[in-house]
Amino acid sequence: MADFKGDIAALIAEHVEGLSREEIRGMIEIPQNKEMGDYAFPCFRLAKTYRKAPQMIAADIAEAISGAGMFAKVEQVNAYVNMFMSREQVIRPALEAALDAEHFGFSDEGNGKTIVIDFSSPNIAKPFHIGHIRTTVIGYSIYKIYDSLGYNVVRTNHLGDYGTQFGKMICAYRHWGNDEDVQRDPIRTLLSYYTKFHVEAEKDPELNEEARKTFYDLEHGGEDEIRLWKWFSDLSLREFNRVYDMMGIEFDAYDGESMYSDMMPRHIEDLKQKGLLKESQG
Template identity: 45%
Template structure:
């Protein structure tokens, strides 16, 4: 089916005598800010130099020549050619497409290409906090979005299970640790040890030195160090798995940093063969043009760093998954690290380094203050989820006490509220954590969108609506509010494409809010169930809106209950 942008681009290309290609025209098409200005607008400024005319005259000339087939009208407004869509034809095409395809609407066929997504990646022996939420839910949403447009996502949980912090933890355990207490309550006890030893290290530099020595032992396979590390790791994964289950997030790989411990020698050998390694103050580095500092591959004591392991991981992932894109959903404070990673891979002559993308995000704060595990200032995710579900349950009890599956719905709403609130914020914008605002059924929240979806299901159930019963009909709707919904539904595929192109799930979340708001406005002014010539069209519009709301929420990892 030719969409309306294609139709407008074809109509313009036919009268522009190759001045612009269809693709160039499509890229220039805009959506007017006011609906009375039309549904699509083409700015003619770029043609002024070529045609040697004032832009408003060019617009008038084009309108005289354009064939208006498929459009209600085409008019010139100053330097713009404005297209008004044929409302009935557009509504029929959009609604028929959704009635036929259901949630498969706007899905593209698999193209056989993989997208590797490095996401979540919590540190072993530390509690799973709100700080880890962003990487987890942004990465999971991007996986669903890329799957929707034809790719196969590979979700990779690159666990923070290696590094000097384990030397620090081993020092703490040997100084203060109580095995029985850790076995009883592993994560909270390990966190206490970690906070205590970091406070001590701030005052006593010998603690830091001892931690470096223990990590070097760990890298060299020391039996005691490995046994303690394995114990800390196993206990952590039990807690992480429980939280991932709560969030409904799964992974294709749990290979953390430690997995690459025996794969770094190859990287160093390749760098050496390509004559890229130099020595600086006893450390092994790769000099990089345009960077203030070189890439530090090995410290003077022989210990490796994040970038060494990330180079090994990048090579492993390319060989294993042959990715078309490799995304790293990691906080924006690591931007410099990923620029260096790409630069080193580029110097190694791997052209696929261009397919690596750092997907940065801003911080979550509480009362405007930065959170820090090291300082013991964290919001733990598991009790936060429990509190969100409790608050959702209280609202459901007040609104619909006879709901049959209240516990399941409360869980879907509570967890969905936390995820949606995170994802509606543009990645690079941090946000201040506010659970009350997250779980509210009013405002730009997940529960608001879920409630709109549930309301639609109630309407459709009352009407005993079946999509197959209206297939083949011409749908005409006379009001402006339904037209706004039609245009939003038509834009769904463009929304998904933009979200994928910009690695920005907030595009989908904001779209879902806009669609829910548009439907609620329509619902407030229209008797959908009333017998009229438009009843089938109104019910079809409600059904289509419900389908797209449900699919939008699914792309964000949020459930869409049918009752609330």
């Protein structure tokens, strides 16, 4: 890979006294404003050596190095030599290295190491929105970077597939749903059931209690609740994967919130033993 700072330091060292190439390299700056160039060299330290104003020294250096092929332009601005790199000189080495390398940018720094990337994470029975696309693309890009560095990368899609909302959805399906509509357009239909539930619950608050009871039954192994929940999940995943396939994206695991359901009792018991729980509304 080209070392432009090193090349610039070597060039400036031919035209100044009292500073080593390494010292010059350490003094070279990258301007915050791109209009001031790609690199800048301050001349304040040379004032004592040359017994001249830094601005004059900067002008002399700018004139001396301006003919170098690596620069598109060199100019003196106050006490700085501002250097604009030739785009051809910058791009050519990178392209040549990429073309010559069998696996450009790859390395083995991650060999023997595992990294887990959790991305996308949509909610079951709800449509994708732009935020899901954003996290999916960013997550997959991070995966590709770590994979090219030799890591064992585990791609996880942590689904929102549990909670009281599924009690509400099951209730809504039982009250107003049918299999044909769900099969034909699962995400849109299930979302409409969920939306209708909230509208109806405003009129009949008992529906909320019914939903809590339904999710309780789901948590405690109710056969019909588990059947419906699994059906909703499978249909949602089928639709999600249709979109992921269009994007060429795969996951190694789809473990959602429900995966932890069996782990909860022992943690709840532990919290009880420590006196950290308080029962509220049953």
